[in-house]
Amino acid sequence: xxxxxxxxxxxxxxxxxxxxxxxxxxxxxxxxxxxxxxxxxxxxxxxxxxxxxxxxxxxxxxxxxxxxxxxxxxxxxxxxxxxxxxxxxxxxxxxxxxxxxxxxxxxxxxxx
Amino acid sequence: xxxxxxxxxxxxxxxxxxxxxxxxxxxxxxxxxxxxxxxxxxxxxxxxxxxxxxxxxxxxxxxxxxxxxxxxxxxxxxxxxxxxxxxxxxxxxxxxxxxxxxxxxxxxxxx
Numbered sequence: 001x002x003x004x005x006x007x008x009x010x011x012x013x014x015x016x017x018x019x020x021x022x023x024x025x026x027x028x029x030x031x032x033x034x035x036x037x038x039x040x041x042x043x044x045x046x047x048x049x050x051x052x053x054x055x056x057x058x059x060x061x062x063x064x065x066x067x068x069x070x071x072x073x074x075x076x077x078x079x080x081x082x083x084x085x086x087x088x089x090x091x092x093x094x095x096x097x098x099x100x101x102x103x104x105x106x107x108x109x110x111x112x
Numbered sequence: 113x114x115x116x117x118x119x120x121x122x123x124x125x126x127x128x129x130x131x132x133x134x135x136x137x138x139x140x141x142x143x144x145x146x147x148x149x150x151x152x153x154x155x156x157x158x159x160x161x162x163x164x165x166x167x168x169x170x171x172x173x174x175x176x177x178x179x180x181x182x183x184x185x186x187x188x189x190x191x192x193x194x195x196x197x198x199x200x201x202x203x204x205x206x207x208x209x210x211x212x213x214x215x216x217x218x219x220x221x222x223x
Contacts, residue, residue: 033211042215043156043199056210091155093211100146101201101211103155 002026004104006092012110013082021077021107025094033101034067034077036088043091049075082111113138116202118214125190125221132186133217135200142212144203145176145183149196150216156199159185190221 005024013019025032034046045059049069060066064082069075079086089108093101118135125131137145145162160167162174162183173186187194200214 035213043213045211045213048210050210089153093156099144100158100161103157105155 004092004094004102006090006104006107008107009105010108010110012112015084015111016081018078018080019082019109021079021090021109023075023077023092023094023104025073025075025092026096026102027073029094029096029102030072031095031097031101032069032075033093034075035091035093037091037106038088044088046077046090079109082109084111087111115139115212116200116214118200118217120215120217122218122220125219127190127192127221127223129190129221130186130188131190131219132184133198133219134182134184135214135217136180136182137200137202137212138181139202139204139212140178140181142181142202142204145174146201146203147172147174147183147185148199148201150199151196159198187219190219192221192223195219195221 007022030051032049035043037043047067048056064080067077087110089106091106093103095101116137123131147159148156149159150156160169160174162176166175171188175184197216197218199216202212
């Protein structure tokens with residue numbers, strides 16, 4: 001596709017359930033980020049994939065969070081045993097290199 | 113100290129006014145700089161790259177001051193549609209081209 005695609009666009013889940021968020025980056029983009037943003041707050045870095053390098057997971061807030069990037073393309077962010085404080089917009093961005101990144105429209109996660 | 117710092121604002125300006133704000137960065141090895149714009153409840157979108165010699169895109173002017181380690185964004189003849197949060201982004205090669213985001217500067221243009 002022409003842009004970064006994220007799915008689902010909205011997700012409401014019960015506290016304690018696991019969720020999977022998907023990001024389809026622009027084809028050929030080697031760098032991929034996950035961020036999250038709570039209402040009225042700045043972007044919080046979660047994880048960074050760059051080519052075949054080991055991902056930078058330093059932003060993951062707890063061991064309930066994990067992410068994979070298969071074949072250097074699609075990425076999945078998994079949150080286990082969701083908590084209410086996990087409610088946020090989860091944004092994915094990709095880039096072909098050290099240039100401007102393109103963001104997806106995000107997944108709005110609500111934990112009830 | 114945060115890698116990238118911005119004045120959060122808000123900057124409230126009348127239509128037609130000029131507004132400018134800065135972003136400071138701490139890593140002198142930073143090599144690429146960008147301004148992103150984020151509208152309420154939307155994803156950030158690239159507004160413009162910032163080049164060493166400074167650059168303009170219509171009513172927007174971006175400048176880089178490496179000696180003092182800051183970049184700036186100036187908006188001339190402000191429009192209501194310029195109301196948004198402006199995010200400063202810095203990339204440095206030593207960090208495997210990892211992005212560093214500022215927390216954003218909010219601009220509100222009033223009629």
